[in-house]
Amino acid sequence: MKKLVAALSLALFASPLLAADPAEERSVTFLQYCAFCHGEDGKGKTDEGKKTGARDLTNKKWHESVSDERLIASITKGRDRMPSFAAKLKPEEIKALLAEVRAIGGQKK
Numbered sequence: 001m002k003k004l005v006a007a008l009s010l011a012l013f014a015s016p017l018l019a020a021d022p023a024e025e026r027s028v029t030f031l032q033y034c035a036f037c038h039g040e041d042g043k044g045k046t047d048e049g050k051k052t053g054a055r056d057l058t059n060k061k062w063h064e065s066v067s068d069e070r071l072i073a074s075i076t077k078g079r080d081r082m083p084s085f086a087a088k089l090k091p092e093e094i095k096a097l098l099a100e101v102r103a104i105g106g107q108k109k
């Protein structure tokens with residue numbers, strides 16, 4: 001929990017102009033709900049990510065093979081061991097996360 005609070009305050013106070021490390025560009029929403037499994041870097045190498053088999057969101061080939069619709073559906077309703085976020089996040093927040101996930105994979109949106 002301490003780590004999460006530290007990560008959140010870092011995200012809140014870090015200037016976007018100084019963000020050189022991709023991990024520093026994560027939104028508060030991502031840090032709060034997604035980084036637990038997917039990691040700040042999106043690679044899914046956290047303990048929980050390894051346990052659940054979280055997708056490596058940095059994989060470009062994989063990004064090219066999946067549609068925006070599918071990813072929106074996965075984040076909204078859950079997929080396999082990834083939980084549903086329909087009750088926690090608004091559709092606009094899920095859309096913003098899709099753009100963020102695509103950016104993690106180097107895809108412009």
Ligand code: HEC
Nearest residue numbers: 033034037052053054055070071074079080081082097101
């Ligand atoms: C409890 C761990 C956990 C959390 C928290 C979590 N995920 Fe996942 N995520 C997973 C797992 C496991 C998969 C792999 C599911 C599969 O493909 O079978 C996955 C897959 C994905 C995928 C690929 C889905 C697809 O259609 O292939 C996306 C995108 C994703 N997560 C985004 C997010 C976002 C955004 C959040 C935060 C709102 C989040 N995840 C939170 C575990 C998690």
